[in-house]
Amino acid sequence: MxxxxxxxxxxxxxxxxxxxxxxxxxxxxxxxxxxxxxxxxxxxxxxxxxxxxxxxxxxxxxxxxxxxxxxxxxxxxxxxxxxxxxxxxxxxxxxxxxxxxxxxxxxxxxxxxxxxxxxxxxxxxxxxxxxxxxxxxxxxxxxxxxxxxxxxxxxxxxxxxxxxxxxxxxxxxxCAVNSIIIKLKGKTAHAGEPEKGYNPAMAIATIITEFNALIQSDIANNNYCLITPIYSKLGKKAYGVSAGIGEIHFTIRSDSNLEMTNIETTLENLAKSIAKKNNLKCKVKWTQSFKxxxxxxxxxxxxxxxxxxxxxxxxxxxxxxxxxxxxxxxxxxxxxxxxxxxxxxxxxxxxxxxxxxxxxxxxxxxxxxxxxxxxxxxxx
Known part of the structure; x- marks a missing residue:
């Protein structure tokens, strides 16, 4: 005792x-x-x-x-x-x-x-x-x-x-867990003339949609993959300005280290492809990784x-x-x-x-x- x-x-x-x-x-x-x-x-x-x-x-x-x-x-x-x-x-x-x-x-x-x-x-x-x-x-x-x-x-x-x-x-x-930070850079414009800039908003929306389509959230099934939106940011509180920068973070979970590596490659390539289609520069960073x-x-x-x-x-x-x-x-x-x-x-x-x-x-x-x-x- x-x-x-x-x-x-x-x-x-x-x-x-x-x-x-x-x-x-x-x-x-x-x-x-x-x-x-x-x-x-x-x-x-x-x-x-x-x-x-x-x-x-x-x-x-x-x-x-x-x-x-x-x-x-x-x-x-x-x-x-x-x-x-x-x-x-x-x-x-x-x-x-x-x-x-x-x-x-x-x-x-x-x-x-x-x-x-x-x-x-x-x-x-x-x-x-x-x-x-x-x-x-x-x-x-x-x-x-x-x-x-x-x-x-x-x-x-x-x-x-x-x-x-x-x-x-x-x-x-x-599970294996990893978190992705996606930073997007476009070009600001007048909110009344958004076509003169490159706003990341649609790219962020597309990334969310495309990432969501890859989710297999039932741990009982093969290829378990959970992708959770964590944080997002777009432009500034300037109502006359069409945003030129944005970022979004996700946490990803998999029951396999090998599959996690495949998922990471898929998500990174997808984010960069979507950014390119929207005339945006894209930087990807991974953080807080757990095997x-x-x-x-x-x-x-x-x-x-x-x-x-x-x-x-x-x-x-x-x-x-x-x-x-x-x-x-x-x-x-x-x-x-x-x-x-x-x-x-x-x-x-x-x-x-x-x-x-x-x-x-x-x-x-x-x-x-x-x-x-x-x-x-x-x-x-």
């Missing part, structure tokens, strides 16, 4: 002091301070700017397993009024990364108390998951390059599922075995989650898997201003990660 109490206190401290993607400096310091009470064999800081790698070596050589949690919060104003509410205006932990980090710190407690029999366990506290840049920064960091792991695991709390329930899925766990989480079948089986060992209810998810999670970059490089832990049927949804991570599932997450690690490091 003492260990759980320390983890709950840590979780609430992290919740009170949230930091957005790429700025998790104080969050990282707090995690390092906690880890120093359960000293790893090696700790590396400032990985991918603010990330942390903590390594616990076994008694003998063997396999290596990596576990990842996230550090960042969201630019969302919290509406909760409990004692541990966010102290940073306009920023709050609305995805549960405070809880995920606490769980990984709980694994550190376990590994310090009981060294792995064989092999190595690596804990990665990753920055900037929410904007899709963090996993890439960590993986490309020179100090991460030397890491060769046999397996990589991550979890995510899931409102709307029974508390403590373990949600698993072979193959694709969560699909492709779960390795053997890794998922290790999750199932750990859930059964801990007497936890298992839900086999039929279709992928449609949200993005940049752990997908890890599963692209390593044999790995992400799984879910139910955080309550009536818990507010992720990214909602009244959401809060339920401390009741911290121990569940710790037990799952620890048992997965033992199945790998004790079985060499």
């Amino acid at each position: 003492e260990n759980l109490s320390a983890l709950t206190i840590l979780r609430k401290e992290l919740h009170q002091n949230p930091e957005v993607s790429g700025n998790e400096f104080n969050t990282a310091k707090r995690i390092v301070s906690f880890l120093q009470k359960y000293p790893p064999d090696e700790i590396i800081t400032a990985v991918g700017k603010t990330g942390i790698i903590a390594t616990y070596n076994g008694k003998k050589k063997g396999k290596t397993v990596l576990f990842r949690a996230e550090l960042d919060a969201l630019p969302i104003e919290e509406t909760n009024v409990f004692e541990h509410k966010s102290l940073n205006k306009g920023v709050s932990h609305k995805c549960g990364h405070d809880g995920h980090s606490a769980i990984l710190c709980g694994l550190a407690q376990k590994l310090h108390a009981e060294k792995p029999e064989f092999g190595t366990v690596i804990l990665v506290f990753q920055p900037a998951e929410e904007d899709g840049s963090g996993a890439k920064k960590v993986v490309e960091d020179n100090r991460f390059q030397y890491i060769k792991t046999d397996y990589a695991f991550a979890l995510h709390n899931l409102p709307g599922f029974k508390m403590h329930q373990i949600i698993v899925k072979d193959h694709i766990f969560s 699909a989480n492709r779960n390795n079948i053997e890794a998922v089986e290790l999750i199932r075995r750990a859930a059964k060992y801990n007497s936890l209810d298992i839900l086999e998810k039929e279709y992928p989650f449609t949200w993005g999670e940049d752990f997908g970059l890890f599963t692209e490089h390593y044999s790995g898997a992400m799984f879910g832990i139910g955080s309550g049927i009536n818990t507010p949804a992720l990214h909602n201003p009244d959401y809060d991570f339920p401390d009741e599932i911290i121990q569940t997450g710790v037990n799952m990660f620890h048992q997965i690690s033992k199945q790998i490091t004790d079985a060499y």
